Amino acid sequence: MIIAEKKPIEEIIQEVKDFDRILILGCNECVTVCEAGGKKEVEVLASVLRMYFMNQGQEKTIGERTLERQCDHEYLEEIRNIIDDYDAIVSLACGVGVQFAAEKYLTMPLLPGVNTICLGANEDRGLWTERCQACGTCVLARTGGICPVSRCAKRVLNGPCGGSTNGKCEISKDTDCAWQLIIDRLKALDKMDDYEKVAPVKDWSTDRAGGPRTVTREDVKI
Amino acid sequence: MRLKIPTNFRIIRLPCTGKIDIIHILRAFEKGADGLYVVGCMEGDCHFNEGNFRARKRVEQAARMLDQVGVGGERVKMYNLSSGEGPLFAQYSIEMVNKIKQMGPSPIRLAKERMKQKADAA
Numbered sequence: 001m002i003i004a005e006k007k008p009i010e011e012i013i014q015e016v017k018d019f020d021r022i023l024i025l026g027c028n029e030c031v032t033v034c035e036a037g038g039k040k041e042v043e044v045l046a047s048v049l050r051m052y053f054m055n056q057g058q059e060k061t062i063g064e065r066t067l068e069r070q071c072d073h074e075y076l077e078e079i080r081n082i083i084d085d086y087d088a089i090v091s092l093a094c095g096v097g098v099q100f101a102a103e104k105y106l107t108m109p110l111l112p113g114v115n116t117i118c119l120g121a122n123e124d125r126g127l128w129t130e131r132c133q134a135c136g137t138c139v140l141a142r143t144g145g146i147c148p149v150s151r152c153a154k155r156v157l158n159g160p161c162g163g164s165t166n167g168k169c170e171i172s173k174d175t176d177c178a179w180q181l182i183i184d185r186l187k188a189l190d191k192m193d194d195y196e197k198v199a200p201v202k203d204w205s206t207d208r209a210g211g212p213r214t215v216t217r218e219d220v221k222i
Numbered sequence: 223m224r225l226k227i228p229t230n231f232r233i234i235r236l237p238c239t240g241k242i243d244i245i246h247i248l249r250a251f252e253k254g255a256d257g258l259y260v261v262g263c264m265e266g267d268c269h270f271n272e273g274n275f276r277a278r279k280r281v282e283q284a285a286r287m288l289d290q291v292g293v294g295g296e297r298v299k300m301y302n303l304s305s306g307e308g309p310l311f312a313q314y315s316i317e318m319v320n321k322i323k324q325m326g327p328s329p330i331r332l333a334k335e336r337m338k339q340k341a342d343a344a
Contacts, residue, residue: 009290040245044287047248052291054333 001030001121002094003128004037004114009048012090015111016049019060019088024049024113025079025101026066027093034128036114037092039066045092045113061086070097076104083108119150136206136213142194144185151178157199159183225312228319231257239263239300240273247284247298254331257297257322261311264302274302293329297322 016022024046032038046064053060063086067075070093083089083105091098092113102110118130133150139157140147149155153171154163160179163170167180186192206213236242239262250258260281262274278300285295299318303310 009287040243043245044248047245047252048287048291051248051252051288051293051330054337055292055329057333057336059337 001033001119002096003034003117003120003130004031004094005117006036006041006045006092006114007112009045009052012045012111012113013049013052016088016090019109021061021063021086021088022049023063023065023079023082023086023089025070025089025091025093026064027070027091027097028066028068029071029093031093031097031114033122037094041092042066045090071100073104076101133207135202135204136210137203139199139202142197142199143182144189144191144194146178146182146185148178148182151176151181157202159195223308225308227312227315231315231319238268238270238273239277240268240270242277242280244280244284244287247281248287251288251293251297251328251330254328254334256328256331257299257318257325259299259301259314259318261301261303261314264304267304294325297325297328 024042026032026037026039026042028038031041035041042064046062050060050062053062063082065079065082067078069075070091086108088109088111089101089105090111090113091101093101094114095112095116098110098112102108117128119132119134120128120130123129130150132147135149139149148157153169153175154161156179160177160183164177164180167177169175169177183192183195186195204210239260242260247258247260260277262277263269265274268274281298281300285298287295288298289295301314303314
């Protein structure tokens, strides 16, 4: 899922201070699971902002709404009838949701309430770690299900670099060397032969190098 | 036991302090509460293992937020005691009430009163 982190309250206050009627818009999907922008976080942020502005002697209307998703037309349409009641929206969705809402409501200022971090997994309570960089050409079949693109700092595709020591990466003692993990897993799978195969030059045009990416599926189009 | 405790606080019962959420604390202040304290079981004695630890974390987070908005994080506090410690409960309630009295009314309550006066005058 998409992992996001709450923006500091001070930053959000700076973003919204010039608006009188603000809608805090949450998203029920990824940001709810990573506890950054779901219904609960909407309630907390709205309460904090109300108290802050009340304390400053400013009367502001702060509304709360959480949509099923902010990356689909039908859910974003749900706020069309209330949008004129507000001067700005603070979206707690990931960057996708903020932009999609901004595209839909052209004249409404859309402000991000979270920082979108990565595509990751919930490794432990309160710990989310990156697993995928959406490079567009998946190599996991060959690497024992461990991604050298997202988990190796250098994205090397043919074994570890010289910075790998005792299974850790040179960038941090807390970061596993992705290639160490891959080799351990290939050994466990008894597929070390795969390690000997030289990976061809990866097609990075499907990554960001090719510009913004699009998926078109004629079979599901109406 | 018939212990004397202050009358100016309201007890809200929870099945476990682990039930408390940050929003419950914030809403109390938004509605004009001057202070709030959470009384959980002794650390390590939680029937649900970590309910009181979760509560403590949430109280700390709420305190940070209250600091950030200028209400004052010291207005919220977490205490731990066992169900057999009635006198300690009374002592904590006196301690908290005295502390809040010293700090004075919550700025939110004062702001709400000012807004009401302004609205009445208009």
